[in-house]
Amino acid sequence: MIWGKNGIDIIQKAGGIDSLEDAKEVIKRHLDEDNFSKIEQIKNPEVLIKIANAIIVCNPDKIFVHGGSEKDTAFIRNLSLENKEESNLAINQHTIHFDLKDEQGRIIDRTFYIADSDEEINSLANRIDRDHALAEIKDKMTDIMLGKTMLIGFYIRGPVGAPVSNPAIEITSSAYVFHSAEILYRNAFAEFEKEIDRAGYFFTNIHSEGLNRSEDLPDARVFMDRKCWTTYSFNCTYAGNTLLLKKGNHRFAVDKAVYLNKGDELSEHMFITGLDMPKGHITWFVGAAPSGCGKTTTAMVGNHFVGDDLAQIWRAEDGSVRAVNPECGIFGILEDVNQEGDPILMKLLRKPGAEVIWSNVLIDENSIPHWTGNGENPPEKGINFQGEWKTGITDENGKPVPFSHPNARCTISARALQNYSSIAESPDGVEIGVITYSGRDSDTMPPIWVAPTPDHGVVIGASIVSAATATEVGATGVKRAPWANAPFIPGSLGDYMDAQFIFFNHEKIAKGKRPVMAGLNYFLTHEARGGTTKKLLGEKKDVKVWLSWLAQLAHGEIKLINTPIGGIPGYEILKDLFKSLIKKEYPQSLYLKQFSLYTEKIIERIELQINAYGKEKNIPPRFFEILETQKKELLELKSRHGSIVSPFDL
Secondary structure, rough: OOOOOOOHHHHHHOOOOOHHHHHHHHHHOOOOHHHHHHHHOOOEEEEEEEEHHHHHHHOOOOOEEEOOOHHHHHHHHHHHHOOOEEEEOOOOEEEEEOOOOOOOOOOOEEEEEEEEEEEEEOOOOOOOEEHHHHHHHHHHHHOOOOOOOOEEEEEEEOOOOOOOOOOEEEOOHHHHHHHHHHOOOOEHHOOOHHHHHHHHOOOEEEEEEOOOOOOHHHHHHEEOOOOOOOOEEOOOOHHHOOOOHHHHHHHHHHHHHHHOOOOEEEEEEEEEEEEOOOOEEEEEEEEEEOOOOOOEEEEHOOOEEOOOOOEEEEEOOOEEEEEEEEOOEEEEEOOOOOOOOOOOHHHHHHHHOOOEEEEEOEOOOOOEEEEEOOOOOOOEEEEOEEEEOOOOOOOOOOOEEOOOOOOOOOEEHHHHHOOOOOHHHHOOOOEEEEEEEEEOOOOOOOOEEOOOHHHHHHHHOOOOOEOOOOOOOOOOOEOOOHHHHHHHHHOOOHHHHHHHHHHHOOOOOOOOOOOEEEOOOOOOOOHHHOOOOOOOOOOOHHHHHHHHHHHHHHOOOOOEEEEEOEEEEEHOOOOHHHHHOOOOOOOOHHEEEEEEEEHHHHHHHHHHHHHHHHHOOOHHHHHHHHHHHHHHHHHHHHHHHHOEHHHOOO
């Protein structure tokens, strides 16, 4: 199957425009002189046909084309205020947007891959057949922009000219969604034709909030057409469901990496950050974690911030593994963001100087936003995602209503961060030294453990387990989160895993340039290690120590302790790093709680993975071989040292 240009294009079928001449006629008829003069600069026939069909189906009253100017950006900001999608706050350039109270995260139950009968879809995802999707889109999206303005923008997911950057069109009737795109992505109107010529493809995103009513949410849908690289979203406003340049297009980029460029590139749910080393060089990290599990916090530890959510990765001609961020902004979770753990971000959130879109926080009577865990005095009353709020208010079930939603967010340009690195705009990207994989794991794995081989690194990524977070509507409990990317892997997990094995074992990765691959977990609790509370064993700021140790390892400066699950650090080096980096004592008793192997828990986790992946098709045998070997060695350790194995026994 060829992705990107194969199969019936639903928007073309629904709109009926299939020639360049007809497309131009539709566009000219619907655009005023100013906006037509901008769209005239786009010559690609496929682009114009897509846009014309979207116009025919959605039937807007007006059309605005963003030509990349500051004037056009200002128009979008003002339109969002006029439409009451956003409201001004006390700090200049800060606005608030409220999603519908029942749409505070990704609507995973209403998100589908459009598939033909011959397509295999990830077993953790939903599918809908192409004919059914066509019928739904015709039914729900016909005339959906009547009385509204269609907004059309041309973006690049990544720096202009980078070999893995994706050109993409954004079409929406929501000024808030479009405003968010302007902050999070690079407007590439001037370079769009050139970028399509370089890449040979483009993504298309079509969205409308409809009437934006709670009663329409059962009919909300997010559809992703892998064969035509087009996403559709309607009757919803939460950015994770509507800003389709983000996770919608990320899914297409994953497909491209797995099926079209296997072994040459990856598309990952990872932060990118650089850490200064004592000898003057920078170690670049990329790291996977499910949404709500610390990617932004970990990325902000770096001295050179590039991104906190997504990474496009490739093998460069010099044999290095390199990465760029498809985004240029942050759509960050606010819960527990505070001065102690996130001073750089807090500066932008509490002082004038940066443009910020707040969502689903509480706004007090002085137009100041508040959120849970900010370390400040909580408000007694205000307006939040469900309306008026005051201390003690409960929902229909008698449950206390929090003053901000757990998935409350801020949208902000990365360029405003004091640790932002200009290398983020380089098409050459950064050379990756360390790759981490983590989840919200409260009771099993140590803070860090290092893969002895690339294959073991792939297994660490495949075996992420995490507590569910507020980023997905209705998600609860503890679940598998392979590579923290599973919600965005369209095809089979076996195909994805195979691509990972091939990439990291590729013969063209040069000696000395193969990244360190490691597990990272700073969510261990006292309760899991004999205590009585669910408080973390460490603090968020400890992650600077974990990353620094990995950076030194990547440069061959330290040794590690070998265990069945991989290498772990010795006590003395960590003790020194805690004191020198974060001015903190690190008692041996804490080290033993964090790095002792709780063999029964780890074996239980291994068996979970073996059983789960055993139900999947085409999982590479190497995966099971590694886990079975780890299980055998852990059982041998347990027979010699008991169920809790101290690192000093190793």
